[in-house]
Amino acid sequence: MQDTPFTYACSVDAKSSQSPNASLFTLESMQFFGRVASDYEAMFAIRLAELSGKHVLDCPSGPSSFVSEANAVGVHAIGVDPLYDQPLEVLLQRGAADVDYTMARMGDNSSEFGDVNLQAYASSKLQAMIRFARGFEQGKANGVYRAAQLPNLPFADGAFDLVLSGHLLLTYSSPESGGILPNSDFSLAWHVEAVMELVRVCRGEVRLYPTTTRWKTPCRHPYAEAIAEHCTSRGMRVRYEPSSFARGHHVHDALNACMVISR
Numbered sequence: 001m002q003d004t005p006f007t008y009a010c011s012v013d014a015k016s017s018q019s020p021n022a023s024l025f026t027l028e029s030m031q032f033f034g035r036v037a038s039d040y041e042a043m044f045a046i047r048l049a050e051l052s053g054k055h056v057l058d059c060p061s062g063p064s065s066f067v068s069e070a071n072a073v074g075v076h077a078i079g080v081d082p083l084y085d086q087p088l089e090v091l092l093q094r095g096a097a098d099v100d101y102t103m104a105r106m107g108d109n110s111s112e113f114g115d116v117n118l119q120a121y122a123s124s125k126l127q128a129m130i131r132f133a134r135g136f137e138q139g140k141a142n143g144v145y146r147a148a149q150l151p152n153l154p155f156a157d158g159a160f161d162l163v164l165s166g167h168l169l170l171t172y173s174s175p176e177s178g179g180i181l182p183n184s185d186f187s188l189a190w191h192v193e194a195v196m197e198l199v200r201v202c203r204g205e206v207r208l209y210p211t212t213t214r215w216k217t218p219c220r221h222p223y224a225e226a227i228a229e230h231c232t233s234r235g236m237r238v239r240y241e242p243s244s245f246a247r248g249h250h251v252h253d254a255l256n257a258c259m260v261i262s263r
């Protein structure tokens with residue numbers, strides 16, 4: 001698929017006052033970094049208590065504890081990540097190093113993260129990883145954790161009631177397009193293909209977070225706009241739901257939202 005033109009959902013002021021090359025925060029590589037279930041509730045505007053008995057896919061799941069915490073309260077949750085083909089020991093070493101690296105980068109970017117308590121932030125990520133680690137080997141044996149990668153998932157059409165995708169799509173696009181990964185291979189065409197795969201395995205809603213750029217003056221991510229257009233032109237419904245996840249003080253509340261796609 002060719003990349004198609006898209007529009008920037010920035011205000012006129014934001015457009016004229018900045019270059020789109022101005023992401024404040026970049027990382028040198030994809031991080032094996034995960035959040036706790038309460039963060040997922042905030043990111044995706046969901047309530048675990050309301051998902052009991054539902055089939056939920058978390059892709060990518062990384063070292064997040066969402067799948068473990070969700071299964072503990074009766075949700076049928078499955079986590080997918082390409083790194084799940086690695087032994088647990090390797091995942092933990094990688095995860096701990098990635099928390100250290102990300103904290104150092106956040107510390108270097110006080111203009112964006114100056115009001116974040118980095119110690120509490122790091123400790124929440126380590127808590128997620130410990131909880132993930134406790135259930136990983138058993139979960140892998142049971143098919144709860146699956147090694148796979150977008151845009152090809154090993155699931156039947158409509159296998160899940162809810163599909164969650166956090167901090168991969170849009171986030172790891174290039175700084176010029178609004179993401180944090182210089183030399184990113186994740187083009188707009190890749191994003192559209194990845195989202196269509198998430199839609200394929202879902203019979204309910206696909207929820208994506210975050211949906212803003214990392215630019216100095218954040219906007220709706222241009223790829224989010226293009227994905228929404230792609231979906232609506234094929235008869236799907238797309239809406240944004242406000243997220244209460246802390247996205248850094250410079251993201252305006254009105255922009256802090258997850259994208260919800262349904263057929």
Ligand SMILES: C[S@@+](CC[C@H](N)C(=O)[O-])C[C@H]1O[C@@H](n2cnc3c(N)ncnc32)[C@H](O)[C@@H]1O
Binds near residue numbers: 031061062082167
């Ligand atoms: C920052 S983590 C996000 C984890 C979790 N969703 C969260 O928000 O805390 C990003 C993850 O994406 C995984 N990843 C990289 N390429 C992928 C792909 N093509 N498909 C699915 N996951 C991928 C990485 O291995 C990494 O664990």
